[in-house]
Amino acid sequence: MKIGTTLFGIFLLTSLSVLAQEVIYKSGADQWNGDSLGNHRVVVHVAAKEDVSKAQVEWRRRDHHTDAEIIVVDAKTNKRIPNVKVGNVNRESGDIFFQPVSGAGEYYIYFLPYSVQGRSNYPNAFYLKRTDTANPEWLKKVSGTHPAAQILYIESLNEMNSFFPMEVIAKAAEVSSLIKNNAGKSFLIFPEDRLHPIKMTDDLPYRWIQKGVTGKFDDSVSPGEHYSFQLGIFPLKDLKNVKVRFSDLKDKNKIIPAKLFSCLNTDGTGWDAKPVKIEVNVVKGKIQALWCLADIPANTASGEYNGVVYVSADGVAETPVQLNILVKKEILKDGGISEPVKQTRLTWLNSTMAQENTVISPYIPLKRENNSISLLGRKLTLGENGFPVKIETFFTPEMTGMTKEPKQVIQAPVQFVIEGAGGEIEKLVSSGLKYTSQTAGTIGWTSNSTSANMSVDVQAYVEFDGFVAYQVKVTALKDVNLTDIRLDLPMHKDAARYMMGLNLKGGNRPASYDWKWDVVSKNQDGAWLGDVNAGLNFSLRDEKYVRPLNTNFYLQKPLLLPSSWGNENKGGIRISENGDQVLVKNYSGERSMKKGESLYYNFTFLITPFHALDTDFQWKTRFYHKYENVDSIKTKGATIVNIHHANAINPFINYPFIEHKAMKNYIDKAHQVGLKVKIYNTVREVSNSAYELFPLRSLGHEIFSPGKGGGYSWLQEHVGEDYIAAWYVPEIKDAAVVNSGMSRWHNYYVEGMNWLTKQVGIDGIYLDDVAFDRTTMKRVKRVLTQDNHPGVIDLHSANQYNKNDGFNNSANLYMEHFPYLNRLWFGEYFDYEKNEPDFYMTEVSGIPFGLMGEMLQDGGNLWRGMVYGMTNRMPWGDGDDARPIWKVWDEFGIQGSKMLGYWTKSNPVKTGRADVLATSYVKDKAVLVSVGSWAKENTSFKLNIDWKALGLDPTKSTIYAPPVKNFQTEAVFKVGQDIPVEKNKGWLLIISEKGKI
Incomplete structure (x- = not known):
C-alpha cells in the first residue's frame, strides 16, 4: 500500500463541488500505460455522433507543460483519434476539439504524455511536444460553436499520481481577489491538517481559496499521540526570519503546556544532539509550510482545548491563529507510530536516541595511565603539546588475537610545525596537557603551545573504537609571513606497507609520492597507510567541514577546500621514505596572517585494525x-x-x-x-513513497540535496524542481530523491x-x-x-x-x-x-x-x-x-581453524612464488590450503610445507584436491610434486594423514 491509500481514496472519489467546481477526481487503478500516455487524463462523454466535439476542461494544473502533446483516445476501441485540434490551453484550463469517431460515448484526453530515456534505473521523462495529426479537411470544420463534451472526471493513473486536492491550483484571478480582500496584511496563514501535506511552493491550492483565511484551526488528537499540523504561510511581501510562538492550550482548569509544542522548520535537535535553529525566509508569492509538532502527554484528560499559535517575522507583527483541539479519551500507547499517514513519525527527526557514547561490543572501556590511553588492541600516548608521541598496536601478525609485544605505528612523535618566512621553526612551548573528560567511551584533552609569534590551541579526544579527532586552532600573535604550517606524521615503515587514498588505488605504498588538493573533482582529503596488523587513517579538515555526497553524486556536492590545509590550493601531502621512517608531510604552503587571525588545522585519525x-x-x-x-x-x-x-x-x-x-x-x-x-x-536516497516526503521538502535543503531535478515523471510532476533524482525501480515505479x-x-x-x-x-x-x-x-x-x-x-x-x-x-x-x-x-x-x-x-x-x-x-x-x-x-x-565452497568448508571442518595468510611468516605452507600465493587454514593436524594464481600464464608450483609446525608426518600425509563444482576436479598430489595451475585460477588442497576427507 502506498501513501494513505485508504484515506486518500475517499478524497479521490469526492466531488470538488464541496471544495471547488463540479470536477471529480478519480484514481485510474493503473488501467493504462503511463510511460506511453502519461499519468493523467480527462474522461469526457459525447452525447451524440458529431464531426467535432469540444471539451472545455478546467484542469487547474500545477505543471508548466502547456505545450505538451494532447492525445485523445476512443474508449470503445482504445485507439488514438488523429483528428484533434488544441485551442486555447493554459495551466488553468484548456479547449480541445476532437472527432468522436464512435459517436456517443466516452473519450479519454491524455494531457501529459512523455517518453522515458536513459538508464532503466536512472531514467529521465521527457514530455512530448504537441504535434499536428489532424486531416486538413476536418480542421476546416473546427470553427464557430460545437457540441460540448461533458467532463465526467479527471483521472490519474493511480492514487500515487493524483494531484487532488493539494496540487489543484487556484486561478490567478482567485489569488488576486484573495490578496485584494486582505490588503494591508504582510502575509496570510492557511492552517492545514496533517492528512493534507502542503506540496506546492509556487501555487496556492484551490482548497485554500474555498476555505478562505479563517484565522482558526480545529482538529482532534489522542492522549499519548505524536501530533502535528501545518501552517501554510503565503507572504504578500518578503518575510525574513519567520518565527512561531505557542500559547498554552486550556480546557477549564486543564492545560497542555506551550513548551510541548515546536516548529520543525525553525527549531529542533540535530544529528549530533546539538540544538538546531533555522532561519526561515519566504519570498513574496511563495508558499512555506510550517510543520508544528507536539507530543501530547498520555495523561492528558479528554476535552476541548483552546489556545493560540502566533506567526511573525522580522519587522512584522504577530498574526494569531486560534487552535481548537479536541482531545479524545482513548490513549495511544505507541504514540500513533502505527499510523504514519498522520505524520506521527515526524517527531523522530528530533530524536537523541542512542547518542550517549557507551562502549559497543567487542570494544572495551578506555583506560588511561598518565598520558597513555589503552583501547582494544591499541595504545595512544600523548605529549605535553597534545599530539601523539606513540601509537601502538598489539594484534598478532595473523590477526587472530593479541600479543604483549607492541608494533609501533609511528616511528617518532607527531609534529605540528610552523615555519617562518626565513625558514626558522617557531619554538612552541606547551603549557601542559589537561584532560577535560574521561568516560568509558571517550577521553578528551586540551593543550596550548605558544611562541613569540604564534599560539596553537589543541582540543582533542579519542573514542573506544580508535577514532581520534583534533581541533587545532592556530592564532597569529603578530602580523606574520609564513613559509608553511604542517603536520608531520612519521610512520614506521613496518606499519606502512600498504597505502590507499590521495588518488592512489589500494596497494603497496610507493617509496615517494606527492599529492595536491583538487576538491572540485576529487573526493580526497586523506589516506590510510598500514600493514595487516597496524595502520593509520587520517583526514584533513577545517571548522567548516561538511560531509560531501558520495557515490556517483559527488560532483553535485563536493568537498569544501579547507581554508587552512588547502590554502588556495597551495597545500598538499608529500610522502617520503628514509630508513625505517615513512614521513607523511601534510603541508599548507606560504601565507600571511594578521595579528589575531585564526585558522583551524583540524584532522582525524583512525588507528587500525579495529579488532581481531x-x-x-x-x-x-x-x-x-x-x-x-x-x-x-x-x-x-x-x-x-x-x-x-x-x-x-x-x-x-x-x-x-x-x-x-x-x-x-x-x-x-x-x-x-x-x-x-x-x-x-x-x-x-529515499523513496517517493515515504509518508514524510513533503514535510521533509518543507525543510529546504536540510534533508534533500539541491539539484537540477528531472528524473522519472512522478518526481517532475509532484516534487517539481530543485532535487537530485536517484535510483528508480521500473517494476514498481519507485522513484527516489538524494539526501543532502x-x-x-x-x-x-x-x-x-x-x-x-x-x-x-x-x-x-x-x-x-x-x-x-x-x-x-x-x-x-x-x-x-x-x-x-x-x-x-x-x-x-x-x-x-x-x-x-x-x-x-x-x-x-x-x-x-x-x-x-x-x-x-x-x-x-x-x-x-x-x-x-x-x-x-x-x-x-x-x-x-x-x-x-x-x-x-x-x-x-x-x-x-x-x-x-x-x-x-x-x-x-x-x-x-557458494554452496560448493561451503561444502568443502564443512567437510574439512573449517570452523575453529586458524587462518594463516600468505602475508604472515607463520604460514606453514608456501609456494615459493610471488605470483602464486597460499593461505593455510590449520586445524587438528590437517590444513586446508587455498592457492590463488596471479601468474600471467598457466604455470606450476611446489608446496613448501613446514611439517613440524603442522604436526604431520610427510611420509604419511596426502595432498588432496576434493571435487568442487565450478572450481576444480578431484586430484591427489604427491609431496614435492609440481602442481599445475591455470592462469587466474588456483586450488583448494587438504593436507592430512587421514587421506581423502
Missing part, C-alpha cells in the same frame, strides 16, 4: 541475497537472508515501513526455521532502526553505501544490538575510484564505519582478474581492519577470493553459487 578477525563468524554465517521461501533458503545452507528492496516485503528503497506487517510475518517464519533476516536500508548529507534525517533513521528491531524483529541491516557519519553508525549499532539482538551489519559498495565518485577508495571512504560492520561486500565494478594481491588485501578483503569480505561483480574470482577467506554473493548472477 572473527573467522568463525565468516565460516558459519552464510548469506542469501534474495527474497524467497524460507524453507527453500534453509535447504540451501544459508543462515542469514539479506532482503534487498523492490520486493513484496521491502518494496520501496530505504523506506522499509510500508509493508512492515508482511515483513514481520516473513521474519517470524524465518526465525522458526533458524534463519536470521536482515533488510536493505541505508541513507543516501548530515541532517536530522539520521535521527529518523536511528528511530526507524529501533522500531524495526523491536516491532518487526529484523536481525540487522544490509547497507548499500553510506551517507552518514560514524556518530550515526554507532547509534544504529546500539539500537540493532539492544536486548541481545544480533544486529549484524554488512556494507556493500561499488568501486568509487572513478570520475563521478571523485576517485575515492571505498574502503578509505567508509573506514570510519568499519568498527561496527560484520562483513564487507566490496567488489561491484572491481576487476578481480587484473588487480594484484595488494589491491585485494587493501580494498576488498577487510583483513587489515579486522573484517572479512565477500565478492561481487560476476561472482568474483573464486580461487583468489578464498586466499582471503572470501566467497561470492549468492544468488546473484549466473554461477554465483
Whole structure:
C-alpha cells in the first residue's frame, strides 16, 4: 500500500463541488500505460455522433507543460483519434476539439504524455511536444460553436499520481481577489491538517481559496499521540526570519503546556544532539509550510482545548491563529507510530536516541595511565603539546588475537610545525596537557603551545573504537609571513606497507609520492597507510567541514577546500621514505596572517585494525541475497537472508515501513526455521513513497540535496524542481530523491532502526553505501544490538575510484564505519582478474581492519577470493553459487581453524612464488590450503610445507584436491610434486594423514 491509500481514496472519489467546481477526481487503478500516455487524463462523454466535439476542461494544473502533446483516445476501441485540434490551453484550463469517431460515448484526453530515456534505473521523462495529426479537411470544420463534451472526471493513473486536492491550483484571478480582500496584511496563514501535506511552493491550492483565511484551526488528537499540523504561510511581501510562538492550550482548569509544542522548520535537535535553529525566509508569492509538532502527554484528560499559535517575522507583527483541539479519551500507547499517514513519525527527526557514547561490543572501556590511553588492541600516548608521541598496536601478525609485544605505528612523535618566512621553526612551548573528560567511551584533552609569534590551541579526544579527532586552532600573535604550517606524521615503515587514498588505488605504498588538493573533482582529503596488523587513517579538515555526497553524486556536492590545509590550493601531502621512517608531510604552503587571525588545522585519525578477525563468524554465517521461501533458503545452507528492496516485503528503497506487517510475518517464519533476516536500508536516497516526503521538502535543503531535478515523471510532476533524482525501480515505479548529507534525517533513521528491531524483529541491516557519519553508525549499532539482538551489519559498495565518485577508495571512504560492520561486500565494478594481491588485501578483503569480505561483480574470482577467506554473493548472477565452497568448508571442518595468510611468516605452507600465493587454514593436524594464481600464464608450483609446525608426518600425509563444482576436479598430489595451475585460477588442497576427507 502506498501513501494513505485508504484515506486518500475517499478524497479521490469526492466531488470538488464541496471544495471547488463540479470536477471529480478519480484514481485510474493503473488501467493504462503511463510511460506511453502519461499519468493523467480527462474522461469526457459525447452525447451524440458529431464531426467535432469540444471539451472545455478546467484542469487547474500545477505543471508548466502547456505545450505538451494532447492525445485523445476512443474508449470503445482504445485507439488514438488523429483528428484533434488544441485551442486555447493554459495551466488553468484548456479547449480541445476532437472527432468522436464512435459517436456517443466516452473519450479519454491524455494531457501529459512523455517518453522515458536513459538508464532503466536512472531514467529521465521527457514530455512530448504537441504535434499536428489532424486531416486538413476536418480542421476546416473546427470553427464557430460545437457540441460540448461533458467532463465526467479527471483521472490519474493511480492514487500515487493524483494531484487532488493539494496540487489543484487556484486561478490567478482567485489569488488576486484573495490578496485584494486582505490588503494591508504582510502575509496570510492557511492552517492545514496533517492528512493534507502542503506540496506546492509556487501555487496556492484551490482548497485554500474555498476555505478562505479563517484565522482558526480545529482538529482532534489522542492522549499519548505524536501530533502535528501545518501552517501554510503565503507572504504578500518578503518575510525574513519567520518565527512561531505557542500559547498554552486550556480546557477549564486543564492545560497542555506551550513548551510541548515546536516548529520543525525553525527549531529542533540535530544529528549530533546539538540544538538546531533555522532561519526561515519566504519570498513574496511563495508558499512555506510550517510543520508544528507536539507530543501530547498520555495523561492528558479528554476535552476541548483552546489556545493560540502566533506567526511573525522580522519587522512584522504577530498574526494569531486560534487552535481548537479536541482531545479524545482513548490513549495511544505507541504514540500513533502505527499510523504514519498522520505524520506521527515526524517527531523522530528530533530524536537523541542512542547518542550517549557507551562502549559497543567487542570494544572495551578506555583506560588511561598518565598520558597513555589503552583501547582494544591499541595504545595512544600523548605529549605535553597534545599530539601523539606513540601509537601502538598489539594484534598478532595473523590477526587472530593479541600479543604483549607492541608494533609501533609511528616511528617518532607527531609534529605540528610552523615555519617562518626565513625558514626558522617557531619554538612552541606547551603549557601542559589537561584532560577535560574521561568516560568509558571517550577521553578528551586540551593543550596550548605558544611562541613569540604564534599560539596553537589543541582540543582533542579519542573514542573506544580508535577514532581520534583534533581541533587545532592556530592564532597569529603578530602580523606574520609564513613559509608553511604542517603536520608531520612519521610512520614506521613496518606499519606502512600498504597505502590507499590521495588518488592512489589500494596497494603497496610507493617509496615517494606527492599529492595536491583538487576538491572540485576529487573526493580526497586523506589516506590510510598500514600493514595487516597496524595502520593509520587520517583526514584533513577545517571548522567548516561538511560531509560531501558520495557515490556517483559527488560532483553535485563536493568537498569544501579547507581554508587552512588547502590554502588556495597551495597545500598538499608529500610522502617520503628514509630508513625505517615513512614521513607523511601534510603541508599548507606560504601565507600571511594578521595579528589575531585564526585558522583551524583540524584532522582525524583512525588507528587500525579495529579488532581481531572473527573467522568463525565468516565460516558459519552464510548469506542469501534474495527474497524467497524460507524453507527453500534453509535447504540451501544459508543462515542469514539479506532482503534487498523492490520486493513484496521491502518494496520501496530505504523506506522499509510500508509493508512492515508482511515483513514481520516473513521474519517470524524465518526465525522458526533458524534463519536470521536482515533488510536493505541505508541513507543516501529515499523513496517517493515515504509518508514524510513533503514535510521533509518543507525543510529546504536540510534533508534533500539541491539539484537540477528531472528524473522519472512522478518526481517532475509532484516534487517539481530543485532535487537530485536517484535510483528508480521500473517494476514498481519507485522513484527516489538524494539526501543532502548530515541532517536530522539520521535521527529518523536511528528511530526507524529501533522500531524495526523491536516491532518487526529484523536481525540487522544490509547497507548499500553510506551517507552518514560514524556518530550515526554507532547509534544504529546500539539500537540493532539492544536486548541481545544480533544486529549484524554488512556494507556493500561499488568501486568509487572513478570520475563521478571523485576517485575515492571505498574502503578509505567508509573506514570510519568499519568498527561496527560484520562483513564487507566490496567488489561491484572491481576487476578481480587484473588487480594484484595488494589491491585485494587493501580494498576488498577487510583483513587489515579486522573484517572479512565477500565478492561481487560476476561472482568474483573464486580461487583468489578464498586466499582471503572470501566467497561470492549468492544468488546473484549466473554461477554465483557458494554452496560448493561451503561444502568443502564443512567437510574439512573449517570452523575453529586458524587462518594463516600468505602475508604472515607463520604460514606453514608456501609456494615459493610471488605470483602464486597460499593461505593455510590449520586445524587438528590437517590444513586446508587455498592457492590463488596471479601468474600471467598457466604455470606450476611446489608446496613448501613446514611439517613440524603442522604436526604431520610427510611420509604419511596426502595432498588432496576434493571435487568442487565450478572450481576444480578431484586430484591427489604427491609431496614435492609440481602442481599445475591455470592462469587466474588456483586450488583448494587438504593436507592430512587421514587421506581423502
